[in-house]
Structure formats: structure tokens, C-alpha cells
Amino acid sequence: MVVRRGRRSGVTTMVAVHSSTLGPAVGGCRFKVYPRVHDAIDDVLRLSAAMTRKCAVAGLDFGGGKSVVALDAVPTAEQRREILLDHADLIESLGGAYLAGPDVGTGPEDMLVLRERTPHVFCLPQEHGGTGSSSGPTAVGVLAALRAGALAVFGDEGMHGRKVVISGYGSVGAHLATDLVQQGAEVVVSDVDERRLAAAREQGLPLVRPEEVLGIEADVLIPAAVGGVFGPETEVSAPLVVGPANNQLTDDTVADELSARGVLWIPDFVASAGGVVYTLGREAQNLTHEQAIARVETLEDTTRTILDAASANGTTPLAEADALAEARLTSGAEPRTPSPREPRTAA
Numbered sequence: 170m171v172v173r174r175g176r177r178s179g180v181t182t183m184v185a186v187h188s189s190t191l192g193p194a195v196g197g198c199r200f201k202v203y204p205r206v207h208d209a210i211d212d213v214l215r216l217s218a219a220m221t222r223k224c225a226v227a228g229l230d231f232g233g234g235k236s237v238v239a240l241d242a243v244p245t246a247e248q249r250r251e252i253l254l255d256h257a258d259l260i261e262s263l264g265g266a267y268l269a270g271p272d273v274g275t276g277p278e279d280m281l282v283l284r285e286r287t288p289h290v291f292c293l294p295q296e297h298g299g300t301g302s303s304s305g306p307t308a309v310g311v312l313a314a315l316r317a318g319a320l321a322v323f324g325d326e327g328m329h330g331r332k333v334v335i336s337g338y339g340s341v342g343a344h345l346a347t348d349l350v351q352q353g354a355e356v357v358v359s360d361v362d363e364r365r366l367a368a369a370r371e372q373g374l375p376l377v378r379p380e381e382v383l384g385i386e387a388d389v390l391i392p393a394a395v396g397g398v399f400g401p402e403t404e405v406s407a408p409l410v411v412g413p414a415n416n417q418l419t420d421d422t423v424a425d426e427l428s429a430r431g432v433l434w435i436p437d438f439v440a441s442a443g444g445v446v447y448t449l450g451r452e453a454q455n456l457t458h459e460q461a462i463a464r465v466e467t468l469e470d471t472t473r474t475i476l477d478a479a480s481a482n483g484t485t486p487l488a489e490a491d492a493l494a495e496a497r498l499t500s501g502a503e504p505r506t507p508s509p510r511e512p513r514t515a516a
């Protein structure tokens with residue numbers, strides 16, 4: 170891990186490379202206000218470890234990394250650019266060991282700024298040769314994992330007539346809501362941002378307050394907002410939990426407690442892998458849109474394999490997903506490392 174104070178901005182930014190066993194480390198760049206730099210360090214370490222598991226389980230030849238811009242206040246537009254250029258210098262100094270994409274607080278336009286100083290960036294805007302926002306493919310992956318989960322819990326993967334609560338009506342949450350409504354689900358959403366609530370109202374979606382999300386009677390709960398949602402004492406009403414938010418559990422033992430209470434929790438690093446599978450498929454492996462989406466859809470089979478193993482072995486999906494990741498990381502297979510290449514114009 171490298172932590173550096175930017176020479177232009179004076180802001181501390183950091184990169185963690187958790188694993189390069191399967192290939193160069195990939196992960197998003199988080200741009201966020203933290204109470205203390207130590208909180209940012211905790212975040213970058215935990216998130217980079219989650220990326221290792223995500224890439225390994227999804228069959229990607231990439232390792233886990235993450236970068237964080239540890240803000241103490243929201244910057245102006247000019248400061249933001251200087252901070253990003255400083256951060257790009259840090260990424261460049263690692264010589265390709267870490268490839269950055271968007272994460273909470275950053276988007277494809279910010280990747281364009283990073284690109285001014287380093288080629289080790291993905292998810293540029295489509296008009297600049299990248300694949301842009303990965304939230305659509307991430308939602309496709311969540312829906313694939315949801316089908317496997319629904320089959321396990323309800324004996325039927327169909328969502329027609331099922332009540333689904335989506336916590337976080339952001340980019341991924343909105344994609345999920347639209348798709349699930351189309352499938353005939355009764356979708357209820359929650360958010361803390363008034364603008365997002367207004368957008369949900371415009372779509373005719375019923376709203377629920379954030380503090381009610383866990384207790385509401387529903388078939389499925391989709392955490393699509395922030396991490397750390399489930400702790401040792403958290404009661405969850407829905408029998409199936411699957412969503413894109415990273416690091417949903419306060420620690421791994423919570424998976425056992427959820428399981429003991431009859432809640433099927435699909436590991437976040439499995440359910441949220443669609444974005445990275447799609448983006449790297451397109452940008453590093455030259456897949457077409459259709460081929461990359463087909464690869465995202467295979468997360469349904471991966472999830473089913475994990476759930477079947479958990480059921481057969483009397484373990485949790487987290488234990489089985491970890492075992493799958495570990496098997497890949499220790500298989501000794503020569504990683505097929507696709508070299509990062511110049512972005513090309515998306516079809």
C-alpha cells in the first residue's frame with residue numbers, strides 16, 4: 170500500500186494492491202470525505218481485499234486493488250482536478266500494478282482526468298474509447314445472482330408478484346428497479362438523497378424510510394447503497410438478500426448469523442461482479458458488448474454452484490464463495506494476464 174500527499178493539492182491519496190496472483194490489481198477509485206485518514210486506510214485495505222475475492226470468483230485474470238482519495242472537505246471543481254492529477258501520478262508510479270476505475274464519488278469523466286497522467290485507467294467515457302459507467306452491467310450481474318437465489322429460496326427464479334425492497338436508488342438501484350418492475354415485481358425503494366427520492370416518485374415507485382428497510386416484510390432485500398449494513402445484531406425480515414453494495418457485512422462472522430436466522434445472503438463480491446466482468450471483458454479482452462454481457466450472465470451459474478455447495482456441505486454461501494476464490498488463487502495456473510491496452514471506440 171502506498172499513501173502520498175499530493176504535491177499540487179496537498180490532499181492524501183492512497184492505493185492498495187491486495188493481490189496480483191492472477192494478474193494486475195484492479196479496483197475503483199473512491200473519492201470521499203473521511204473523518205480521519207485512518208478511516209480511509211481501513212476502507213482501502215478492506216475494499217482491495219474484496220476486489221481480490223471478486224476477481225477470483227468471477228474467473229478474471231486480475232488481482233484486487235483499490236484507491237482512495239481521503240478528503241477532509243468537499244473540494245471545488247478546480248481543486249478536484251488537481252487532486253485527481255495528484256492521484257494519477259501515484260497510480261502511474263506503480264507502473265501498471267494497479268488499474269483504476271470509477272467507484273463511489275468518481276465516474277467516467279474523472280477517469281479521463283486520471284488518463285492525462287497515466288494509461289492505467291479503465292471505464293473512460295464511451296466517446297473517449299472506454300465503456301463508460303458500469304452500473305448497467307453491474308445490475309445485470311445482480312439480477313443473475315438474484316435468479317439463482319430465488320430458485321434456492323422460493324423454488325422458482327421468477328420475480329412476478331414478489332416484493333423487492335431496494336435500499337439505494339442510485340445508478341445500479343435505478344437499473345434494478347426498472348428491470349424488476351418489468352418482470353412484474355412489487356418494488357419499493359429507499360434513499361437518503363431527496364433528488365433520488367424525487368426520481369423514484371416520478372417512476373411511480375413506493376418509498377420506504379431508510380430505517381425501515383431491514384424490517385419491512387418482503388421477499389427480497391437488495392442493498393444498493395453503502396457497506397456495513399449487516400452487523401451481529403441486525404434483524405432482517407426478507408429471506409433473500411442480494412445486492413451490489415460492497416462489504417455489506419461488518420465482519421465475515423455475520424454471514425453465519427444471517428444463515429442461522431434463515432436468511433440467504435449472497436456474498437456481495439459475487440453479486441456485484443457484473444461491472445468489472447463487463448468492463449474488463451470489453452476493455453482488456455476485446456469482447457463485444459453481447460459477449461461481455463453473456464459473461465456477466467454466467468454469474469447466475471457461479472452463484473448456483475456456490476449455493477448448491479453451501480446446501481450440500483451445511484456451510485454458508487460466504488464460506489463456499491471464499492473456497493472458490495481460494496481454489497483459484499492457489500491453483501498454480503499460469504495467469505493469462507491481458508495487458509492493458511489503449512482504449513478503443515466502443516461499438
Ligand SMILES: NC(=O)c1ccc[n+]([C@@H]2O[C@H](COP(=O)([O-])OP(=O)(O)OC[C@H]3O[C@@H](n4cnc5c(N)ncnc54)[C@H](O)[C@@H]3O)[C@@H](O)[C@H]2O)c1
Pocket residue numbers: 272273302303304305307336337338339340341342359360361362365379393394395396413414415441442444
Ligand atoms: N456502479 C457499479 O458498477 C458498482 C459495481 C460494484 C459495486 N457497486 C456498489 O454498489 C452500490 C451502489 O452503486 P451505485 O453506482 O448505484 O452508487 P450511487 O452512488 O449511484 O447510488 C447509491 C445510492 O445510495 C443512496 N444512499 C446512501 N446512503 C443510503 C442509506 N443509508 N439508505 C438508503 N440509500 C442510501 C445514495 O443517496 C445514492 O442514491 C455502492 O455501494 C457501490 O460501491 C457499484
